[in-house]
Amino acid sequence: MRKVGFMQYKDHTKEILPKTYKVNEKKSQRKMFCIMINQFLCDEAKFSLKNTDLFKNNLLNIFENKIESFFQIYKLRPEKSQKIVHIYHHDSILFNQYFKHSKNPKMRYLAKDMDYKSNFNILLGYSHPASDLIQLIFNGKEIEMMLDLNKIFTQTIYRRIKQEINKTVTLDTPYIHIDQHGIRTRLYPRWKHVDPKNLHKRNKDISEGFTQLNNEEIDQCYLVYPKTENFKRHILVKGESSNQIKMIPYSFTFCNKEKKQCQK
CATH class of the missing domain: 3.40.1350 (Trna Endonuclease; Chain: A, domain 1)
Structure with a gap:
């Protein structure tokens, strides 16, 4: 079974990207991968394919940037409180465990007061768009993504x-x-x-x-x-x-x- 995605080794992220006819540059291979992944995501979680600068980053950074966009991390200290629209209690446990495992300093800051749960398991029934992304790169214990290339190839053809x-x-x-x-x-x-x-x-x-x-x-x-x-x-x-x-x-x-x- 052919796998694609990324793994982390200490401070290094190793990408395993799909390669095919005339898609030779890393940027194009990452874009091809994101096109495939978009077939599994809800509309809000999908990657913007028009932003070509996005694909200069490795896959982990691409996912982290998208996840960050849902949490307004650049506004950690807003000038006034915001009205609560919806509370994602079920999803928030997933968010905090993921942030705890992340090496991203902003994400770790958001979860600094949260407890680490060694027995945490990914469950069903998450509803927030960021959960779709997190579940692809976080298995509850470590951050990595290794997907069946045949499966995402088939899904891409079906959707297109x-x-x-x-x-x-x-x-x-x-x-x-x-x-x-x-x-x-x-x-x-x-x-x-x-x-x-x-x-x-x-x-x-x-x-x-x-x-x-x-x-x-x-x-x-x-x-x-x-x-x-x-x-x-x-x-x-x-x-x-x-x-x-x-x-x-x-x-x-x-x-x-x-x-x-x-x-x-």
Whole structure:
């Protein structure tokens, strides 16, 4: 299982970022990662992809900056008290335990009067947007994030499929099903390298695809992989009968695009 994210070693943060066709710079790889993570977040917790300066920072700092934005840490001593709108009792326990573990001085300051709970466990039912972010990078004991790349790749493809009239798209992990005009198409995304000259390395995937096509209620089967320098076009693989499956390259080159600035 391929994992991506970050780990902490003393004062150093080690990033393990996804790499794919023409997404070579660290900034672009971080942006690609955040695009994938956005598929799991509520709207308020999503990262702004327009802020290209954001991706100059490592993943831990990117997450911390977003989490900080919910707590107005820059206003630790407001001039007047603010009206309480909502009390997040359940979430506040998570916040304080996370702040206690953080090396960020501002976060540690917010939790300086709170007790550390050695038996703390992540629970279900958090409702604050910051909780979505914290749960991705904090397991209750340490701050790190190592996610299944196949899972977030699949979720990204599912979310980015264009919605059309009379087309139904469902996520049935690890598959994506598209029902349109009486035809059911199965997409099976996997983060694996494909070399058209050495397709035998993907024989297991291909064999599984034909087995599903022959034995399950699907009409088409597409194996989806990240695009590479050698794998830029669909590959049609024919079976022993008239059945055939497609191997499809998925591109993330849109991660390299930056917002154009108007020139005077």
